[in-house]
Amino acid sequence: MKTFSKYWSIFQITLINSLAYPGELVGRSLMIIPFMWIFYQLWKVTFSAAGADVVSGLTLRDTLWYLMLAETIELGRPPVARTMSESVKDGSIAYILNKPYDFLWYQFSTAMGETIFRAMLNAIFGGLTVWLLVGAPAHPEGFLIAIPAVLGAWALHFCINAMIGLSAFAVEDVSAFTWIYQKLAFIFGGLLIPLDFYPQWLQVIAKALPFASAIYGPARLFVTPSLELFISVMSLQLAWIIVLSLTLALVYRSGIKQLTVNGG
Amino acid sequence: MNNIKFLLAIWKANLQSAMEYRISFLSQMIGMMANNFIYFAIWIIFFDRFKDVRGWGVNDMYVTFGILASAFGLVSLFFGNAFMLSDIISKGRLDYYLSMPKPVLLHTISSRMIASGMGDFAYGFVSYALSGYFTWDGLARYVLAMLLAATVFAAFLILTQSLAFWFGTMSNFSNLVLNAMLTFGIYPITLFDNYAKIILFTIIPAALMGSVPAEFIRAFTWQSLSQLLIGAIGFLGLATIVFRAGLRRYESGSAIQIEV
Numbered sequence A: 001m002k003t004f005s006k007y008w009s010i011f012q013i014t015l016i017n018s019l020a021y022p023g024e025l026v027g028r029s030l031m032i033i034p035f036m037w038i039f040y041q042l043w044k045v046t047f048s049a050a051g052a053d054v055v056s057g058l059t060l061r062d063t064l065w066y067l068m069l070a071e072t073i074e075l076g077r078p079p080v081a082r083t084m085s086e087s088v089k090d091g092s093i094a095y096i097l098n099k100p101y102d103f104l105w106y107q108f109s110t111a112m113g114e115t116i117f118r119a120m121l122n123a124i125f126g127g128l129t130v131w132l133l134v135g136a137p138a139h140p141e142g143f144l145i146a147i148p149a150v151l152g153a154w155a156l157h158f159c160i161n162a163m164i165g166l167s168a169f170a171v172e173d174v175s176a177f178t179w180i181y182q183k184l185a186f187i188f189g190g191l192l193i194p195l196d197f198y199p200q201w202l203q204v205i206a207k208a209l210p211f212a213s214a215i216y217g218p219a220r221l222f223v224t225p226s227l228e229l230f231i232s233v234m235s236l237q238l239a240w241i242i243v244l245s246l247t248l249a250l251v252y253r254s255g256i257k258q259l260t261v262n263g264g
Numbered sequence B: 001m002n003n004i005k006f007l008l009a010i011w012k013a014n015l016q017s018a019m020e021y022r023i024s025f026l027s028q029m030i031g032m033m034a035n036n037f038i039y040f041a042i043w044i045i046f047f048d049r050f051k052d053v054r055g056w057g058v059n060d061m062y063v064t065f066g067i068l069a070s071a072f073g074l075v076s077l078f079f080g081n082a083f084m085l086s087d088i089i090s091k092g093r094l095d096y097y098l099s100m101p102k103p104v105l106l107h108t109i110s111s112r113m114i115a116s117g118m119g120d121f122a123y124g125f126v127s128y129a130l131s132g133y134f135t136w137d138g139l140a141r142y143v144l145a146m147l148l149a150a151t152v153f154a155a156f157l158i159l160t161q162s163l164a165f166w167f168g169t170m171s172n173f174s175n176l177v178l179n180a181m182l183t184f185g186i187y188p189i190t191l192f193d194n195y196a197k198i199i200l201f202t203i204i205p206a207a208l209m210g211s212v213p214a215e216f217i218r219a220f221t222w223q224s225l226s227q228l229l230i231g232a233i234g235f236l237g238l239a240t241i242v243f244r245a246g247l248r249r250y251e252s253g254s255a256i257q258i259e260v
Helices: A004-015 A024-027 A030-049 A060-076 A081-091 A091-099 A101-134 A142-169 A177-191 A200-208 A210-214 A216-223 A227-258 B001-019 B022-050 B060-077 B080-090 B094-098 B102-111 B117-131 B137-161 B169-184 B196-199 B213-219 B222-249
Strands: none
Touching: A004 A081, A004 B080, A024 A030, A024 A101, A024 B169, A024 B213, A030 A101, A030 B022, A030 B169, A060 A101, A060 A142, A060 A177, A060 A216, A060 B222, A081 A091, A081 A177, A081 A227, A081 B169, A091 A101, A091 B222, A101 A142, A101 A227, A142 A177, A142 A210, A142 A216, A142 A227, A177 A200, A177 A210, A177 B022, A200 A210, A200 B080, A210 A216, A210 A227, A216 A227, A216 B137, B001 B022, B001 B102, B022 B060, B022 B117, B060 B080, B060 B094, B060 B117, B060 B213, B080 B169, B102 B137, B117 B137, B137 B213, B213 B222
């Protein structure tokens, strides 16, 4: 319990810190508005061209609210990989390693602290934009049901991004890996197009990968909430979190053996 | 002529500096190309399902995405500091450039090369080659359209980032408008109504970086060429005027700067 309270305090400090520059926080979150507007333009034309109110089980309104939550998850998460790789490259990792806390849990606590308000503001601005464009979500209760899946999504993102960040132990620059991971998450996570609109064979592959648990699962749960979907999304997500967190722990242990800090 | 010699010298120095870290340069270039290919797969999936967006198909998207990537890459490679101009202004780092006997704006924006820009630049040509619209005269138009689109993009960056002379740190606003420019640039122009089109030709001139150059590459028309020329000259002129006006307000910082 004492161990947990240590990381809870780190989380709280980062959370309060993230409010230190409200202008910065709001400024970043405004980015979701043009994104949602252009999605509306694209999907309005697409639904109209398809001549159907419902495409693969989603209406235009569902699609827009799905994209809002997907963007909120994506835009809300902090650049963990970049932060970790910078601390490896500039040696500042040494200041964290000699403190009485676990490096990975420390990074996770700070990442979650940075995420909460950022995501909340994205959800507010994105939600208001979508509400004005297509009206209220069909299932407002879906938002509360999707919250555990959204938290799980950030845990999954953290595991993958931390592994990318730690690859700085072995390579000079991790930016190429972060770009590629981001785009894989765009495609296999259904960030720009819901996976339901994909060809059947690609849907099967995408839905089995962790990217879908990190974006598609929570967003779909929000627009079409049901007990079956909740159990399915949460169980797959939990399985991926266990697998990836264990892998991350192994990567960290092998990486830390290679670390050489020069100077101080 | 002197300015061209100066630019060539500075680009050579930038390239030599980037080549000091060859593996990093190559990984960023290849990584960015892979990144663009994966990103474009989304449009392939979209058009596989929905075929057409008001007359635009996947082949049109190859050209639009390609020209936008090449223009973006060109600016990143040759005028990399244009992306950081507001930061340079607000932190008083213009002092260094003001003390040199060279044009301040040109010197500032050309002093940095973003290695990943090479990946964007090269990807654009590959995307055009895959579009099904490739012809040799089309390639000549591609190069011309890329230069004009890059001019519009660089001018837009200078214009928006120069607002830092009046409002101080503008990194959020700069990121917002940059993202808006790139996002709107890769979507088919046919999606937008007339009011939105006015915005995309003026306030956020994304149409002059994506759909208009793409139209010009597919088939020569005087209309698209004149739109590009007027846009490039107009935005560059405006950006220069705003930067100069801002420079009169610039107050030097007292921090000691070292430019490497």
